Amino acid sequence: MILRVVLLVIGSLMVLMGLVWIGQGSGYFPYPAESFMISQTPWIYWGLLLAALGLVVIILSRRRGR
Numbered sequence: 701m702i703l704r705v706v707l708l709v710i711g712s713l714m715v716l717m718g719l720v721w722i723g724q725g726s727g728y729f730p731y732p733a734e735s736f737m738i739s740q741t742p743w744i745y746w747g748l749l750l751a752a753l754g755l756v757v758i759i760l761s762r763r764r765g766r
Contacts, residue, residue: 707761714754721747 723729725743737743 704761707757711754711757711761714757715751716754718747718749718751718754721750723747 720729721737721743724731724735724737725740725745725747727739730738
Protein backbone atom coordinates (compact mmCIF):
# COMPACT_ATOMS: atom_id res chain seq x y z
CA MET A 701 0.00 0.00 0.00
CA ILE A 702 2.77 2.46 0.93
CA LEU A 703 4.77 1.55 -2.18
CA ARG A 704 1.71 2.28 -4.31
CA VAL A 705 1.32 5.76 -2.81
CA VAL A 706 5.04 6.51 -3.12
CA LEU A 707 5.07 5.47 -6.79
CA LEU A 708 1.95 7.53 -7.46
CA VAL A 709 3.51 10.64 -5.88
CA ILE A 710 6.82 10.15 -7.72
CA GLY A 711 5.02 9.59 -11.03
CA SER A 712 2.86 12.66 -10.52
CA LEU A 713 5.91 14.80 -9.73
CA MET A 714 7.66 13.47 -12.83
CA VAL A 715 4.70 14.45 -15.01
CA LEU A 716 4.50 17.89 -13.41
CA MET A 717 8.24 18.50 -13.81
CA GLY A 718 8.08 17.30 -17.41
CA LEU A 719 5.30 19.77 -18.15
CA VAL A 720 7.34 22.59 -16.60
CA TRP A 721 10.33 21.63 -18.77
CA ILE A 722 8.11 21.59 -21.86
CA GLY A 723 6.74 25.01 -20.95
CA GLN A 724 10.19 26.47 -20.37
CA GLY A 725 11.70 24.87 -23.46
CA SER A 726 8.92 26.22 -25.65
CA GLY A 727 9.02 29.67 -24.05
CA TYR A 728 5.46 29.53 -22.68
CA PHE A 729 6.65 29.39 -19.06
CA PRO A 730 9.61 31.79 -18.84
CA TYR A 731 10.19 31.52 -15.12
CA PRO A 732 12.68 32.35 -13.73
CA ALA A 733 13.54 34.88 -16.40
CA GLU A 734 17.26 34.09 -16.29
CA SER A 735 16.77 30.33 -16.70
CA PHE A 736 19.01 28.62 -19.26
CA MET A 737 16.08 26.40 -20.33
CA ILE A 738 13.86 29.13 -21.80
CA SER A 739 13.24 28.74 -25.54
CA GLN A 740 15.67 25.82 -25.81
CA THR A 741 14.11 23.05 -27.93
CA PRO A 742 16.01 20.13 -26.33
CA TRP A 743 14.14 20.78 -23.06
CA ILE A 744 10.84 20.15 -24.83
CA TYR A 745 12.03 16.65 -25.72
CA TRP A 746 13.46 15.99 -22.24
CA GLY A 747 10.16 17.15 -20.76
CA LEU A 748 8.18 14.85 -23.02
CA LEU A 749 10.38 11.93 -22.02
CA LEU A 750 10.10 12.68 -18.31
CA ALA A 751 6.31 13.13 -18.50
CA ALA A 752 5.93 9.86 -20.41
CA LEU A 753 8.06 8.01 -17.85
CA GLY A 754 5.97 9.57 -15.10
CA LEU A 755 2.81 8.23 -16.72
CA VAL A 756 4.40 4.76 -16.86
CA VAL A 757 5.22 4.98 -13.15
CA ILE A 758 1.63 6.05 -12.39
CA ILE A 759 0.23 3.14 -14.41
CA LEU A 760 2.57 0.71 -12.66
CA SER A 761 1.56 2.07 -9.27
CA ARG A 762 -2.10 1.49 -10.07
CA ARG A 763 -1.43 -2.09 -11.22
CA ARG A 764 0.74 -2.75 -8.16
CA GLY A 765 -2.24 -2.19 -5.89
CA ARG A 766 -4.40 -4.90 -7.42
